Amino acid sequence: MATLHETAAYWFARLHAPDFSEQDRQRFTAWYNETPAQAQAYELISAIWQASEIATSQSGRTVAVSPALLTRRGVLAGVSALMLGAFAVLPDPAEATIRATRTGQQMTFAASPSMTVLLDSDSSVAVHGRPRTLALLYGQIQVNCRGDDTRNGIDLEQWHACLPSGSFNMFRSPLKNTLTVLSGTAVLSRAGMASPCGLRAGERATILPDGRLSIDHPLIDDVMAWRSGRLAFRNTPLSEAVEEMNRYSTTKILVQDSAANLRISGFYHFGQNAAFARLLENVLPVRATFGKEITIVKL
Template sequence: MSDSTVQTAARWSARLRAEDCTEDEQRRFTAWLDEHPRHREVFSLMSGVWASSAALAASHRQRTATPSRRTVLAVGVGLAASLFALPGAPAEAMVLRTATGERRRCTLQGGADMLLDTRSTVILPPTTGTDRAWLACGRIALTLPMGAAPLRLATADCTLTSAAGQFDIRLLDDGLAATVLDGSMTALPTSGQTEPIAIGRGMRLTLRAGKPPCIDRPRLDDLIAWRTGRVAFRDTPLAEAIVEMNRYSDRKMEIASPGIGALRISGLYHTGNMAGFAHALTRLLPVRIEDGPTLRIVKL
């Protein structure tokens, strides 16, 4: 989703809560929703994420049933607005984003340290008692030192909470992968799972649409390589490796011959160095590279 659409949705969430919100503003909000189906989708998603976060937490404390998606969306606007604004005063969410190939570090008000990977977007409410954030897209490295405020990180798939530790959290095309490097974390899925999922040190929780939660123990050195501008492949299909490398570069690479996407590649490569990666492919695999605006991989 585009950063401008996310930011506009966040502003409308706050403005609709304000006591001085006018009928004209409500009409303009409706017009904005109708401009494009994506506007309604993003606004509903944002509202639903925050609403399900609050509702699931309350449900767990009270040991009641998890609310349905319809119930979550029905109360979504009000709950989302309450997170993004104080009653009677307009407010705007802060949107942190990174461009292609960029990494960005920030420290939240409560003491949490966050490193955003390439093409990532995080939304922060303007006023919070404890740190809250919404990971809209991309990947983050998160550190919660002892004494920092507990963090509640919402995504479209779940809400992650922790009091201390180090974590790697990445949004997938169809879900989320959350890894605990140190400490512990609790995940509250937005659907299909009524009980919280505890994630301990060295464990990775993967949530994918239509599949049960999966917990494994990945190689942590490979997992965190992106923090130093590298990416690790271990017997990885070439098609997957290219998708990962393309995330970090404006100059893209594509497979031009059928079948070679299944070839396997291993090694540690610098993100953004597409020319160096292409050169390595010609030495390791039976392929050649056709130069141009897009680097085309052709079978020998």
């Protein structure tokens, strides 16, 4: 039987895996929230691993984590080595925390004196380092920064965003990562990048699975619709829309491959997946089958 820290290492590896799925996220959230001991074990694994990256960065070496190392055994081996020989350069694990919300729950907390975070439903963020840096693990957050503090930052995959002052919305899923500047400015950078990418109010940076970066100007009302209990879709693939709706409901919708690329537009109230599925039957050539889960198939 796996020990508590072996299980925590398994989940750390899964959260950083390229094939991390919606089902993985649901299982992780349930496991993390089951007992305080499980949450603390995960935070310890994450804190030591994140601290190793910080220490390596500060030493002037490039941080590159091999996908092969991000297995339960690899994570444990790396953490064990760090615990034995590198405590002198690691911050107190208690200074690195994981915040996670359940389905339907939202949470507001101060990550630092100059940075406040609103965590959306079914979302998780790591807070680590001095000064404090965020790492969005999955889901969605709104970050408000004040005081023109250039130390405010957040990590999205291999990218780092400097957020000196303003308000920002960030979203992460297996399909894409986005950073939208609601007010103020942001600077995106990554290792090996010739020059950082500056973002102004009203601009959104989308990081695609292949690492490409695209900039557009979305409707801010669409981006922030989640603050009023809705989601906005604009010619959005059904698979992507359902993935977002599933973050707000314990009754999950499964989309068969034949219907995945159908597209929808409009504003939809979340947290009511059964009603959403019935509505889909009226606007798309699909049929919904209701059970423990809701299955959508193309007619």
